[in-house]
Amino acid sequence: MSRMRSLSIRLGAVLLLAGLGAALIAWLNVRGEQPVSDALPTVVVSPGLVLRGAYLARAGNCAACHTERGGQAYAGGKALTTPFGIVYAGNLTPDEETGLGRWSADHFWRALHHGRSRDGRLLYPAFPYTEYTHVTREDSDALYAFLRTLPAVRQANSPHDLRFPYRTQAALAVWRALYFSPGGLAPEQDKSAEWNRGAYLVRGLGHCAACHAPRNFMGATQNNLGLDGGLMPMQNWYAPSLASSAEAGVQNWGIQEVVDLLKTGVSAKGAAMGPMAEVVYGSTQHLSEPDLQAMATYLRALPEHAPTRQPDTQVAPTSRELGAQVYKAQCAECHGARGEGRLGAYPALVGHRTVTQASSANLIKIIVHGGFPATTDGNPRPYGMPPFGQSLNDTEIAALASYVRSAWGNKASGVTPFDVNRVR
Incomplete structure (x- = not known):
């Protein structure tokens, strides 16, 4: 009997702790939330407010995730691949069935500030409410006003394709309790x-x-x-x-x-x-x-931090010789025999931070896939670098990357064929 009683006490204690933990998680996921109004509209929409919202949407680069390639602007459907599965961006147009047509300004504010959808579901942080929680209510209302002026697009949202348990609201609630805290940014009085x-x-x-x-x-x-x-x-x-x-x-x-x-x-x-x-x-x-x-x-003004430590990857002399040969054949015409580049056209590789930083990932990416700056009003015809991923194998790319990271006074670690294969 005493043993049964001891087991009962222990089980009760475990259940009590589990209940307290669940209650804490639930509280952490609703803290700071206010009652949400379903009334439409809850902001006075003016041309000035819509223009401001359009500007803020550009500042947040909202279309980049919420527009599928070849699709209607802001209509969602774009697949965002994560280590836990695929999240599909939602439809932000004012369609009543598939978009934000039934959302009030309060619902939209709650999504930005608290990461919660109109129906109360917790949103996945692929939608970066972990940062958008700092957006002011005034800017949230301007964004909402702009989105309501878009053409309504009837496009159903695709269900996320996440592995268990990441696809469950319970797992997401635990994650948020650990890593998300809603709140704005108070101005720092000692800063301009x-x-x-x-x-x-x-x-x-x-x-x-x-x-x-x-x-x-x-x-x-x-x-x-x-x-x-x-x-x-x-x-x-x-x-x-x-x-x-x-x-x-x-x-x-x-x-x-x-x-x-x-x-x-x-x-x-x-x-x-x-x-x-x-x-x-x-x-x-x-x-x-x-x-x-x-x-x-x-x-x-960001405080300077020490750079990441270079990996201790040694390069064999034969690899360096191969890298020098590949560089002479493929790169020297643009970047110069000694990596000096050409002002206004091709960057110098001597001391270039993409070349010398501890991670060689971006250098490998550019060699494999090419490098192309953005086309902008201020740079309408940018110079680009062609891809070499189809003409050079992993060993040659590793040798080339190792060479430019160690030539002409550059002092960065070597690159292995495995590094190239992993980044490819």
Whole structure:
């Protein structure tokens, strides 16, 4: 009897703890939420508000995820591949059956600020409400007003294709309890208005941390403020650290050099390629000069962090010789015999941060797939680099990458054929 009683007490204690844990998770997932109105409309829509919302949609690059290639703008359907399965972007047009037609401004605000859909479901953070929670109610209302002016598109949302248990609301609730806390950005009184505006754009609508902050094994961003960089899941592009001048930090750049990069995709110090070129094309080239200067001010003021340590990968002399041969045959005509480049056309490889940073992923990507800055009003005919992935094998690409990372005074680690195969 005493043994049965002991087991009952233990079981009761476990159930009590489980109940308390479930209650805590439930509370963490609703904290700060206010009653939501179904009334339509709940904002006074004016032409000025719609224009402001259209601008903010560009700042958030909303169309990039919510427009399927060849599809109607903002009608959703685009597949976003994650380590946990596929998430499909939703329809943001005002169709009443498949879009936001029945959403009130309160529903939209709750989605941005709390990551919850109109029907109360928790949203997956592929929609970056972890950053959009910083967006103000005024800007949320402007975005809502703009989206309601779009042509309504009847396009049903595709169900997500996620593995168990990630597809369950219970698992998502636990994730949010651990890694998501809703809240705005209070202005820092010891900083200028320009810095605070830049912080709001970078950390909020710009959601730069979604790419430039490292992620843990559960896909949660770490060190949101540090923007210390990390490999982008499933894409194998490396989003370089914005806090290290050895990677993508702009602490020693001039304001105009940063503005030029965000506005045109190129500057005296570098060019945006890969996913960042897409951001410039779809978002930052459309921002106002004051907002670009604010972003530049904030990014230049980020505390400098030490660069990532170089891997200890040695390169055999035969590999270096092969790399020199490939470089001479394929690259020297544009980038110069000694990697000096050609001003205004082809970048110098000597000291180039994409070449010398600890991660060789982006260098490999560019060799394999080519490198193309964004086409912008300020750079309508950008120079591009052709892909070599079809003409060079993994061994040759590894040798070439190792060579340019160690030639002409560059001091970066070697690259192996396995590195190339993994990134390809």
